[in-house]
Amino acid sequence: MAGNVWAKVDLSPVGVGGEAGGALIDVLQAGEGMLMFLRFEAIYAMLTAAAAREGVEVGDADHRVVDVFASVAREVAVALRVAAGTADRQVNLAVEAAERLPQVARLMRDGVISVAAFGDVVLQTTGVADTDLIAAVDATTAAELREMGGVSRRDAGDTARRAVAELDPDGVRERRELRGKGVHVSHDVDGSDVTITTTPEDAVLIDASVSAVADRVCADDSRSRGVRRHDAAVALLTRGEFACDCGNPDCAATGSAATVAERFASVVVHVVADASTLSGDSDKAGWLDGFGVLDAHHVREIAARGDAITRPLDIAGLADHAAQPGNAYRPTSACDTAMRAVFGSCSEPGCARRAWSCDLDHVCEFNHADNAAGGATCPCNLNPKCRFHHVLKTFASDWVDDQIVDADGAIWTEVTTPTGYTVRSRARNHWLLPDLGLIPCRHGEPVAPGSVDDAAQPDRVRTRTQAKHAYRMRIRSRRRYVQVCAAADWAASIEQDGPPPF
Structure with missing residues (x-):
């Protein structure tokens, strides 16, 4: 761009131009964090300077509508060409970075976390009012994030939430009780919304229950998954019937009340x-x-809930019983639970798919022909992957997945892209099961990992281009339909009005 000073800056000393692929993207994201940190510093300097001119402190209570904050926010809005609300958030984030979360903000400056991740940490710590507590939360969160490896937004938010939960448990409990429960129904011109405010465990249970009903349809059902979930939720709330819409009278997916009850019996919240x-x-x-x-x-x-079942997890027993006795490929229930719990979600960096909705993958492929020669069914060689990333790991060329257990028992995954860029990430819930990685392995090194048959790779029903064209055709068809209806309405109104009065 003409007149843009950044176009004249030589960024090669920091790696831009000398890197490629994922490494270049990583450098650029780190640059975004550094620039945003500088923006926050500049905004905070504007705020303190304006407060000094007014003879007040930044945090002083001020009942004027046009206070120091409003004046600075307006200048930020003008400079960034954004709405007033967006500018207010920028000034708020600048105050958070300078006063409440300076150590986490420096991680953004250093490229350890993204700008969005810093925003998630701010969100999770908003309810902490005590100065000493927020300082402790800041230090604890920053120390944990710096040791985690590749940090996603979800990782940053969860880490901050854990720090708040353990350092300010009374405050967390009070805020949770104040939030309360309820059902709110709202209407507008185009439709209606139903919002249920409830506890996290009940929300997860509702989600799983709706999916348990919505996913029991045959392949000929015409609805999207979102529509099926809606129809299932309405049926459950109104005591109606949810059925497959294929129209086949012999469809096995249309279950009786007993079948629906059986589905609910299989819903488990972990x-x-x-x-x-x-x-x-x-x-x-x-x-x-x-x-x-x-x-x-x-x-x-x-x-303490009446429907809760408590089962102890024998971590030490995994040394001798990680795989099922009759099937070396399948982990025991304890091993399965431990690996899903210690990762918490899909092990792919940045993927937030919950662990119990993932496959449990052998990082080094299991050899079905010679079990001892391939990757073992052991905590050192298992991690959860969502179905999409499991398929990518299995069939994508030139990608390398690895898993390492360090001397402290922390389990690390490594993903290396075809361009040679590597992301190393610690299992996110190492804090929850710190002894899992210290379990001794009884197996040898893999000498002949299992092979992958590329013919088994799933196929798309349509190519990406075909799907894009089909989507565009649906949009055009809808527009033509609306235009035809509008023309018909206009013609009907002319006919109804009769001939002009001349």
Whole structure:
């Protein structure tokens, strides 16, 4: 762009231009973090300067509409050409970076976390009012994030939430109780919305229950998954019937009331917590699959529910019983639970698909012909992957997945792209099961990993281009339909009005 000073800056000393592929993207994201940190510093300097001119402190209570904050926010809005609300958020983030979360902000400056991840940390720590507590949360969150490897937005938010849950458990409990529960129905011109405010565990249970009903249709059902989930939810709330819309009278997917009840019996919500948390001896946080970190009091509330079942997890026993006795490929229930719990979600960097909705993958391929020669069914060689990333890992060329257990027992995954860029990430819930990686392995090194038959790779029904063209055709068809209806309405109105009066 003409007149843009950044077009004249030589960025080669920081790697831009000398890198390619994922490495270049990583450098550019780090640059975004540094520039945003500088923006926040500039905004905060404007705020402090304006406060000094007015003879007030930045944090002083000011009942004027046009206070120091409003004046600075207006200048930010003009400079960025954004709405007033967006500018207010920028000034708020600048204050957070300077006053409440300076250590986490420096991680953004250093490229450890993204700009969006910093925003998620701010969101998770908003309810902490005490100065000493927020300083402790800032230090704890920053120290944890710096040691995690590749950090996603979800990782940053979960880490901050855990720090808040363990350092300010009373505050978390109070805010959770104030939030309350309820059902709100709203209407507008185009439709209606139903919002249910409830606890995380009930929200996850509702989500799983709706999916359990909505996914029991045959391949000929014409509805999208979102529409099916809507229809299933309405049927459940109104005691109606949810059925496949294929129209086939012999469709096996249309179940009876007993079949629906059987589906609900299979819905399970997984909460993992330390025994000391359940006994009340500690305030160590727990983990709810599909939600994330729970404070200790919340964990104990869930454990006290009448429909809760508590099962101890024998970590030490995995040394000799990681795989099922009759099938070396299948992990035991304890091993399966431990690996999903310690990762918390899909192990692919940045993927937030919940662990119990993922496949449990052998990182080094299991050899079905010679079990001892291939990748072992062992905590050192297992991690959860969502179906999409499992397929990519299995069939994509020139990608390398690896898993390492360090001397402290932390489990790390490594993903290397075809361009040679590597992301190393620690299992996100290492804090929850710190002893899992210390379990001794009883197997040898893999000498002949299992082979992959590319013919088994799933195919698309349509290519990406065909799907894009089909989507465009649907849009055009809809527009033509609307135009024809509008023309017909106009013609009908002319005919109804009769001939002109001349």
